[in-house]
Amino acid sequence: MVIGVPKEVKKEEYRVGMTPPGIAELKRDGHSLLVETGAGAGSGFGDEEYRAAGAELMDRASLFRKADLIVKVKEPVAAEYDLLREGQILFTYLHLAPNRELTELLLRRKVTGFAYETLEKNGGLPLLLPMSEIAGRMAPLMGAVYLQKIHGGEGVLPTGTVGVKPAKTVILGAGVVGTNAARISMGIGMETVVIDKSTERLQKIDELFLGRVKTLPVTAHAVREEVRYADIVVGAVLVPGGRTPLLITKEMLPTMRRGAVIVDVSVDQGGCAETSRPTTHDSPVYIVEGVLHYAVSNMPGAYPRTSTLALTNTTLPYIRMLANSGVEGALREDAPLRSALNTYRGEIMNKALAESMGLSGI
Secondary structure (H helix, E strand, C coil), rough: CCECCCCCCCCCCCCCCCCHHHHHHHHHHHEEEEEEECCCCHHHHCCCHHHHHHHHEHHHHHHHHHHCCCCCCCCCCCCHCCCCCCCCCCEEEECCCCHHHHHHHHHHHHCCEHHHCCCCECCCCCCCCCHHHHHHHHHHHHHHHCCHHCCCCCCCCCCEECCEEEEEEEECCCCCCHHHHHHHHHHCCCCEEEEECCHHHHHHHHHHHHCCEEEECCCCHHHHHHHHCCCCEEECCCCCCCCCCCCCCCCHHHHHHCCCCCEHHHHHHCEEECCCCCCCCCCCEEEECCCCEECCCCCHHHHHHHHHHHHHHHHHHHHHHHHHHHHHHHHHEEEEEEHHHHECEEEEHHHHHHHCCCCCCC
């Protein structure tokens, strides 16, 4: 199979879909590897490293034209739409639920779209896991930065000091992002509250942090009251393939502290705050009703070397499976890979995505 790894063109995205050692593994399997010139520079991987691993370096248009399988990090953006062709296989973070334009393009072009974020195995999301860990650990740190008065925040030191209480973090969701956010928030001394619909996940949080993190079930009252007194709110809710539920409404913002920070990690899937919209690393925040919104849709891209290494570690086995067995063979062999399939032959193959988009599907 001809496998292409293009350079990411999303703004401030420095990760790359595969490392040179990953390229070498696929080359040993007998596949042809195409890498766009400069694709790995942002993650610290030079063209010569890819060439030494067995890749052919070329421009973006040639790569998309020749490759059967495109391996990326982020969903295609408008500048890449015309490069996608019928029958091509796309393996990346797709986040299609809030992106009707891209979804319809993949259906129209009959692109086989596999989404890292919907691949399920043993009840978990292994291809989302490494990026969720990084984003979760970043969230309280980013919130802490923007609490500074010079950034428009309320001027509260997250750790507190002698005789002064620390800041309060409210985390919506107790999955991988939420658990990692709680680890950092509690670790630097903030009062930490985790809200989730799953009693089992809340129990795990309680056990993991020895009762030092407050846990609450999701109710409209609990969210409203905890958010009201929060200094940092972390949106860590996920519906695999579907639209993130809205937990923070516009009406809640005037009740919040002026200069509080919402870090909406779930913005890739639409966001859990009604006022969230995707931002970029070079312009990460905006203010609504005096509340700062940090909604960078590719947070791990700020640490591209770590993120790329972690991502390739988890995606490579599935890329090899697709390349060695082809789409139909791989789908027959591997149930987790079937859960990653979002679009195929002009149809939506993920139930949550179909429901979110209101389009025909399984």
